[in-house]
Amino acid sequence: MIALVLAAATPPAEPTAGADAAGAAAIDPTVLALLSIFGGALLTAAAGAWGAWRQSKREHVRWVRERRYEAYLEFIRVARSMVYWRAELTRQKIKSEALDREEAENKARRLNAEDGDAIDEVERVAEQLETKNRLLTEMIVRSRDAIADLNSRILDASAPFYLLGPDSVAKAAQALRKTLATPTADHGAALGALEREIRDALSIEDY
Template sequence: MEISTSDSGAAALDPTVLVLLTIFGGALIAAIAGLVGAWIQGKREHARWVRERRYSAYLDVLPVANGLVDSIRSTEEHEAWLKEAQERQASIQAELDAIEPSDVAAIERLRAKNEQFGQEVEENRRGLAGELARNHELTENIIEKFVAFDLLGPAKVLRASDEILKAKEQGAAVMRKRVRQLEASMRSALSIRM
């Protein structure tokens, strides 16, 4: 390899070396650009994968959360009916106690009314027991589904899911509000604009 100097003092490169530097320099730049492109594509693929998994996890949770709200609402209705039933039963008993023992027809009418009412109470108790069992099953199911939020995030969705479990004891109205907040945080995490 010869390096010659010209009158200006700058070194001139051999044309072969210049061609080799151009070829290998271009190849190096192309390789670096390819690696950067692959890295960017990998990041995009990972972001797409996370978004798809979040979407799937969110879709799995929403029907269970809404079912739990419905179960809590139904449980509240059964409990309110049973509380009212106790008052009605006391009223029937007071009427029965006030009737003269000789008024057999009135006594029989109230006993029939009390018996029919007792059947309604028993039916409602069975309904309440069924709702409580459904409530327990849905709670277990939603807790299992919330595990995906621990892995996939984001933290905002995880916090909203925790609020749902806390709201369970506060009633169906609060629970419904928390489910809506969870839906909003899910939409935000998936960049869905409404």
């Protein structure tokens, strides 16, 4: 009888920490599942956004490189043509000066010619020199026309450099244009400097 009374009067035992942990453990799978779902979705979205940004960056870099290549190639074509015609005009002027000396010498021989054969020879040479002079004059005019046309084309061809860059290529192109405006300048050296800057801009290695 006394045991029954004591048992009824004894308060129920407090839950232990172990019991709390067991209860928490009972809901952990659900929480973990939710965290896995939402965390995975977040990571997937972040990875997708990062991948799209990287792809966009690569496409932009490729687009700029292709546009640079096209602009550089056009400018180099015009510049090389300009260098050629400048050199050609210089050679023609040298020939013209030599031809003028030959004509002066032939005129002196004409003054000193005494017999008919000598006079005929002088006149024959004079006709040959006149033909050479006419042909050379036509070549000089053609060279000057070509240079005038290339002067306007090279200005247009260099315009994209200031948008596409880099500054080193734009500056080298500007230096070449100034050099080409001077007939006696070293055009080949200026062209070589520009081509080196272009190779660096396009990441083209020398082999």
